[in-house]
Amino acid sequence: MARTTWRSILKIFPIVILVVDILIRIGAVVTVPRNRRPSSAMAWLLAIFISPIPGSLLYALLGSSRLPKDRRDKQREVNAFILDAAGPFDGAETTTAEPAWFGSVVHLNRTLGAMPLIAGNTATLLPDYEASIQAMTDAVASATLYVHVEFYILGRDDTTRAFFDALKSAHERGVTVRVLYDHWATMRNPRGRSTRAWLRENGIPFEEMLPFRPWQGNWRRPDLRNHRKIVVVDGHIAFTGSQNMIDSSYDKQGNIRRGLKWKDLMVRLEGPAALGLDALFVTDWYSETGDIVETDDTRATPSQSPDSIECQVVPSGPGFDGENNLRLFNALVYGAQERLIIASPYFVPDDSMLYAITTAAERGVDVQLFACAVADQYVVYHAQRSYYETLLRSGVRIFLYQEPTVLHSKHFTVDDDVAVVGSSNMDMRSFSLNFEVSLMVRSADFVERLRAIEDGYRERSREITLEQWLARPAVAQALDTVARLTAAVQ
Numbered sequence: 001m002a003r004t005t006w007r008s009i010l011k012i013f014p015i016v017i018l019v020v021d022i023l024i025r026i027g028a029v030v031t032v033p034r035n036r037r038p039s040s041a042m043a044w045l046l047a048i049f050i051s052p053i054p055g056s057l058l059y060a061l062l063g064s065s066r067l068p069k070d071r072r073d074k075q076r077e078v079n080a081f082i083l084d085a086a087g088p089f090d091g092a093e094t095t096t097a098e099p100a101w102f103g104s105v106v107h108l109n110r111t112l113g114a115m116p117l118i119a120g121n122t123a124t125l126l127p128d129y130e131a132s133i134q135a136m137t138d139a140v141a142s143a144t145l146y147v148h149v150e151f152y153i154l155g156r157d158d159t160t161r162a163f164f165d166a167l168k169s170a171h172e173r174g175v176t177v178r179v180l181y182d183h184w185a186t187m188r189n190p191r192g193r194s195t196r197a198w199l200r201e202n203g204i205p206f207e208e209m210l211p212f213r214p215w216q217g218n219w220r221r222p223d224l225r226n227h228r229k230i231v232v233v234d235g236h237i238a239f240t241g242s243q244n245m246i247d248s249s250y251d252k253q254g255n256i257r258r259g260l261k262w263k264d265l266m267v268r269l270e271g272p273a274a275l276g277l278d279a280l281f282v283t284d285w286y287s288e289t290g291d292i293v294e295t296d297d298t299r300a301t302p303s304q305s306p307d308s309i310e311c312q313v314v315p316s317g318p319g320f321d322g323e324n325n326l327r328l329f330n331a332l333v334y335g336a337q338e339r340l341i342i343a344s345p346y347f348v349p350d351d352s353m354l355y356a357i358t359t360a361a362e363r364g365v366d367v368q369l370f371a372c373a374v375a376d377q378y379v380v381y382h383a384q385r386s387y388y389e390t391l392l393r394s395g396v397r398i399f400l401y402q403e404p405t406v407l408h409s410k411h412f413t414v415d416d417d418v419a420v421v422g423s424s425n426m427d428m429r430s431f432s433l434n435f436e437v438s439l440m441v442r443s444a445d446f447v448e449r450l451r452a453i454e455d456g457y458r459e460r461s462r463e464i465t466l467e468q469w470l471a472r473p474a475v476a477q478a479l480d481t482v483a484r485l486t487a488a489v490q
Helices: 002-031 038-050 052-062 069-085 102-113 129-141 161-172 183-187 192-201 253-258 274-289 324-335 351-362 378-385 388-394 428-432 444-459 466-470 474-487
Strands: 117-126 146-151 176-182 206-209 230-233 237-241 261-263 266-270 309-316 339-343 366-372 397-401 405-407 411-414 418-422 434-442 461-464
Touching: 002 038, 002 052, 038 052, 102 117, 102 309, 102 324, 102 434, 117 129, 117 274, 117 444, 129 161, 129 230, 129 237, 129 261, 129 266, 146 161, 146 274, 161 176, 176 183, 176 274, 183 192, 183 206, 192 206, 206 274, 230 274, 237 274, 237 418, 266 274, 274 309, 274 434, 309 324, 324 351, 324 411, 324 418, 324 428, 324 434, 339 351, 339 444, 351 366, 351 388, 366 405, 366 444, 378 474, 388 397, 388 466, 397 444, 411 444, 418 444, 428 434, 444 461
Parallel strands: 146 176, 176 206, 261 405, 339 366, 366 397
Antiparallel strands: 117 266, 117 309, 146 230, 230 237, 237 266, 309 434, 339 411, 397 461, 411 418, 418 434
16 A cells, blocks of 8 residues: 555656746746846846756745845834934035036935935045054044944954954943944954954954844845945044955965955045944944944034045945945946046946946046956956956956955046045945945045056056957856856846
8 A cells, every 4th residue: 555655656746846847937937037137037037947946945045135124124214313313414405516417416325325415524545454454543542432343354363453452442441342243254254253252352342244043033145245344433533445354365374375465445534424434333233233322423523624525425235225336336437527447356247337337438438447367256256357348349448456466445436526435346246235335525636646546556457458358268258258147146
């Protein structure tokens, strides 16, 4: 009898598999394209149709970039608070009219991210890795009220030891110190666990951002990351940019063996715009802990210096309904009339960004892209290279920074008026999956200083031509093409 039952089951098993296969395919066609880019939808459908069961399981795990409803509700709650509190500092209505399109971009950022345009700030560019860490250390040493620290990767090593000692000293003299770091990115670093142990041992309050612990109720897409880099001291001094708080080798033996060193750019802000960066920290702290942090805005008085600048902090990430950074970048690219210079270590644009940049070049704008000649992320490196032919054909000039340095700076300048510096790459991960922060600045002096840094990049880079690029080995071309397919899966 048992043998007969098993035979019956075996006979109908292929039919069951076929039915499940068909249902998965039909369900995928109905659900996958909903509110998703066509390229991303096609990539997911291809994966599911090739291997329905594994593909659908992978889609269930990674198919949605949205955070749980409670996290999105917290973001909207904070946005409303920022809109109400920003009134005294909001310069959106009084900003100068040049360039003519700037006011509309300010309005866009205000609508998407709630942050106001704020005048009366001073800014120092910090392109040297160790000098940047020293500047942050000095600021922490001067703290009297509070220090807020948020990094994608946080590692206590010989290079960053003084910064951590400054945090400890501030904590011991009664300054409120709060620390945030991305859970996965920091914990997989060789210094991650020892850094966490040091913070705990010294009683410094810290939280791990976006931990993936389903057994504790922390369920979300596991590859969502908080990629922001922020330090705020007493509400009137702040730092942001591309640099993590760790040695420029990232303390990885593979990097040390290859001689890889990261080159970054940070900005030291002083003035009321620091409150925008502080608001982001407070938002992230609230999202992770549920605690509302009271901050002090009385010291963030606008500078009366003629060299002061207008700044707008632009947050982005899965907590927002729109891709704030992508919309900002596209608006600025279409606004460019004469010159557009982009520095991005990982350049894997979506179609809208690719069209915006190539259109700018084809309408006569001098478009230049600074990227890396060396790979630290193999698949992304080859995916990025797959776009170079299209860019070169449209007239974009591409400069590859000399190896073994990894040019990790993330910024661009538009004509002689506007610049953006921040944590966001020009890739689809930064647009959709990472929490990022960008600082938009309107200041001819700031752009001039940033252009001097870009000139330094050019001196240390080699420009590639279309002829050279088309002559690269066939194996490299094949790798680039295959890697590009992975860029669309989001």
